[in-house]
Amino acid sequence: xxxxxxxxxASGRGSNLQAIIDxxxxxxxxxxxxxxxxxxxxxxxxxxxxxxxxxSLCIDRRQFSSRQDFEAAIAEELNIRHVELVVLAGxxxxxxxxxxxxxxxKIMNIHPSLLPSFPGENAQQQxxxxxxxxxxxxxHFVDEGMDTGPIILQEAVPVLEDDTVEALADRIVHxxxxxxxxxxxxxxxxxxxxxGRRVYITDKE
Ligand code: GAR
Numbered sequence: 663x664x665x666x667x668x669x670x671x672a673s674g675r676g677s678n679l680q681a682i683i684d685x686x687x688x689x690x691x692x693x694x695x696x697x698x699x700x701x702x703x704x705x706x707x708x709x710x711x712x713x714x715x716x717x718s719l720c721i722d723r724r725q726f727s728s729r730q731d732f733e734a735a736i737a738e739e740l741n742i743r744h745v746e747l748v749v750l751a752g753x754x755x756x757x758x759x760x761x762x763x764x765x766x767x768k769i770m771n772i773h774p775s776l777l778p779s780f781p782g783e784n785a786q787q788q789x790x791x792x793x794x795x796x797x798x799x800x801x802h803f804v805d806e807g808m809d810t811g812p813i814i815l816q817e818a819v820p821v822l823e824d825d826t827v828e829a830l831a832d833r834i835v836h837x838x839x840x841x842x843x844x845x846x847x848x849x850x851x852x853x854x855x856x857x858g859r860r861v862y863i864t865d866k867e
Pocket of ligand 1 (some may be wrong): 672673674675676677678679751752753754772773774782783784785835838
């Protein structure tokens with residue numbers, strides 16, 4: 663069977679992308695990364711890619727007069743690379759209906775909280791300020807809302823008494839590195855079925 667081609671969009675550090683690459687190299691994930699795109703020319707994720715033979719580039723929002731033109735440029739690049747699944751890995755922009763229509767049901771995101779709690783920015787800080795005793799991470803399909811799409815997998819981590827935002831974020835991102843490759847593997851094995859808000863996972867044959 664042909665490998666699913668994924669396109670990764672990332673704005674920052676790129677540790678989730680690294681976890682995906684590591685999972686591929688370890689034989690735990692059978693996908694091909696067709697392209698890595700960052701919207702941020704300074705992003706560390708682009709520096710990481712120097713070590714790999716994977717096409718990577720920056721598509722800078724500031725070089726486009728409208729959001730639609732920016733998203734069209736990303737979509738074009740993904741299509742050129744025959745991307746079948748768009749993987750948001752720390753991509754810090756909301757995608758509009760225009761983009762989502764082009765990859766309907768084929769965009770995944772990872773978010774650093776147990777959704778629907780603490781959507782949007784600074785999810786770890788929100789959890790601490792709220793006084794939550796448990797937080798975690800969520801992999802979900804992307805719809806037009808802010809972190810509202812159908813949930814694929816979640817992993818909980820404790821919030822400790824002496825946590826700082828950084829300490830909690832580190833604990834959560836460690837869980838993300840295990841969860842995201844697992845969710846991608848389920849997708850590529852054809853084991854995810856979406857029915858309304860629910861994502862059903864079928865057993866391995
Ligand atoms: C991750 O914690 C991810 O969940 C979060 O950004 C971080 C990216 O880290 N994403 C969001 O907050 C999206 N709303 P990374 O660049 O090291 O993968």
